[in-house]
Amino acid sequence: MDSWVRMLFLFACIVPALVECRVRHYKFHVVQKNTTRLCSSKPIVTVNGKFPGPTLYAKEDDTVLVKVRNHINHNVTIHWHGVKQLRTGWSDGPAYITQCPILPGQSYLYNFTVTGQRGTLLWHAHINWLRSTLHGAIVILPKRDVPYPFPKPDKELVVILGEWWKSDTEVVINEALKSGLAPNVSDAHTINGLPGIVSLANCSTQDVYKLPLESGKTYLLRIINAALNEELFFKIASHEFTVVEVDASYVKPFKTETILIAPGQTTNALLTADQKSGKYLIVASTFMDAPVVAVDNLTATATLYYTDTLASSPTVLTTPPPRNATQVANNFTLSLKSLNSKMYPANVPLTIDHSLFFTVGLGINPCPSCKAGNGSRVVAAVNNVTFVMPTTALLQAHYFNMKGVFTADFPPNPPQVYNYTGTPPPASSQTTNGTKLYRLAFNSTVQIVLQDTGIIAPESHPVHLHGFNFFVVGTDVGNYDPKKDPKKFNLVDPVERNTMGVPTGGWTAIRFRSDNPGVWFLHCHFEVHTTWGLKMAFLVDNGKGHKESLVPPPKDLPKC
Known part of the structure; x- marks a missing residue:
């Protein structure tokens, strides 16, 4: 943003009678704070010394600027969970996916506009397990003079x-x-x-x-x-x-x-x-x-x-x-159904360009140094691929056409068909390793069926998709039946979410439109499963013209 434009917005915020302030400025200082909880005194990582961290307030269509400065000895990133980040993937926050981490003593300005959203979201650290204490609320209020579609609370x-x-x-x-x-x-x-x-x-x-x-x-x-x-x-x-x-x-x-x-x-x-x-x-x-x-x-x-x-x-x-x-x-x-009103319609894709079937679950891979695991380690995978985190951010590698960082050949279906939720299990519980992305043309329509597996044990999986909302059109227990189950899909008023549960020993089907160019993470929001490799990413190409293309990276984007 040009300096004179920034000054104009700041003046407007000081004199709100002239024009409604549409730029929100925040400073997040990531610091250690001593605290006593459950009979233990220890320093924890916080934003501005608060646990939970400060609430970020904005209105629909506001631009939000958050200067994050890292004062601790860990690398840090902040993810604005559920903010669609239209064309601004550089501000999404997952480490080594859309940005390199903010190093100790360094800072980064997150700059995004809250477009077409209102309600409650979450911000949190998106590197290692720091989000255990590094998190807070995002409150997005409706535009001025736009009421809630329910009785106004006191x-x-x-x-x-x-x-x-x-x-x-x-x-x-x-x-x-x-x-x-x-x-x-x-x-x-x-x-x-x-x-x-x-x-x-x-x-x-x-x-x-x-x-x-x-x-x-x-x-x-x-x-x-x-x-x-x-x-x-x-x-x-x-x-x-x-x-x-x-x-x-x-x-x-x-x-x-x-x-x-x-x-x-x-x-x-x-x-x-x-x-x-x-x-x-x-x-x-x-x-x-x-x-x-x-x-x-x-x-x-x-x-x-x-x-x-x-x-x-x-x-x-x-x-x-x-x-x-x-x-x-x-x-x-x-009980969750979209409001699907004239003002807030449920625009569910009715025709599908990419029909994907993803198995999500655990596996066991060799680990000679893992003595407690008898030479093996527990891993997690999507379509039997345990995701390997790169050392260069995927979005940077894509934008600057770097070679050797990732491949765009993530499998649309599991490599082996078996009884996913029953017996007998597949012959091997071992997974493959790779940094694989699935490529989507701009504005494609996508359906993903996520199927839990019981190779090690059936578990639920709250799966989060960055960069998009999606509609949950179906869910059930057991193995997904591609002939019978789509007949039961709710294509009228399915709930719209950014994080959905795949039930234990069951499946969930979602649909969305790939109208946001960039690299977008999909992963289980159980941090242990993410750490074990239950994650992948979509690469969405630019569309036509400036308004359908990823914006250039900011000058202060952290370097790996």
Whole structure:
């Protein structure tokens, strides 16, 4: 942006009566901060010393400028999860995909426009496991004088669900990679950074988040799951939610007592203070219906209280769903439908140029140095390809036509057809390694069926696609049937998301239009699965003319 234009916008922000400010400026200082949680005092990585980090506010169609300066000894990138980044892939943030990391002592200016989106999203570190503490909310408000398509709330509140780790998460994952086995799980879940009433061996804490309500008023809760590895149930004693938006896309409102939210997902829900004055328990607990997977079993708690409540009032309790409450999870997921109104239509692609079938799951590869794993290590793969991270950012390699960084031959189907969710398993559980991309022409229509596999064990997979929203047109358990299952697809009002769940031992089908040039990551948002290689990327070519082409890289783009 030219200096005189920047000065004009800054003047407009100072004198808002002249023109609405459409440029939002933020400074993110990535720093270490000492903190005490769950009886452990340790420094954690934060933005501006806050955990969770600061909330980024913008309006639809605003330009957002975030200067990120790295003051720690780790490399850093920040991903604006769910922001479509139309033609601005340089600001998307995944390390070695769209940019090289910001080195210690260096800075980078993220510059993007929030186009055609409104709602709640998430920002987080996108390198190694730093997002365990390096995360925060993105709140995108509608344009001026554009109302919500639901009753206007009296107040809005951000609720971030996360995890607390006594150990340094970088040490946790590095030890796991060295051993070849699964990493340890977190020590507790958190609600807005606090675990609630939690007891561990030789440790107890009373760090409880408190949510004040006034009787008769309605609140919009902007709920975010920033946990590394676990889907979570969210519930408040004696209260009911009205869900109105997920992943910054409006949905047909529906009522529910329990919300299911996977890592990276967001949910906006109306909550009316319609109960007797008092205190009510808030809980966040794990959903995992794969019995062989270790999870953090501790339930995070918080307290909702009416402002006229006496201090001595008892707390109304509630019980979270069982960890394996698949039906509760399905009831929530299947209730999600796009609003599909005249103002917010569901433009589902009805004809498909690329029909892709991706198996997602685990494997075992040789690792002579992995003594704990008996010479093997657990890996993850898409279509049996365990993704190898490059040492040069893929978007830079594409833009500058660098050779030898990646190949554009990612397979559209798995190399072997077998009973993906049953027996017998394939002859080998070994995967191949590669940095492979799948190429799409600009404005192509794409359908991907993601099929969980049970080679090692069936698991759920919250899969996130960068650069696009997509429509979830179908999901079910068992093996996908290409003849029968498409007849059941919802092509009228399917939910629009950026992160969707592939159910344990099942499949999910999505559709989108490749109208955003660049290199766009697709990966499981369980950080352990991403680390093991459950990821790939799409290369979307430029279209015709300037408005359908990737913008040139900024001058301060970090170098590898």
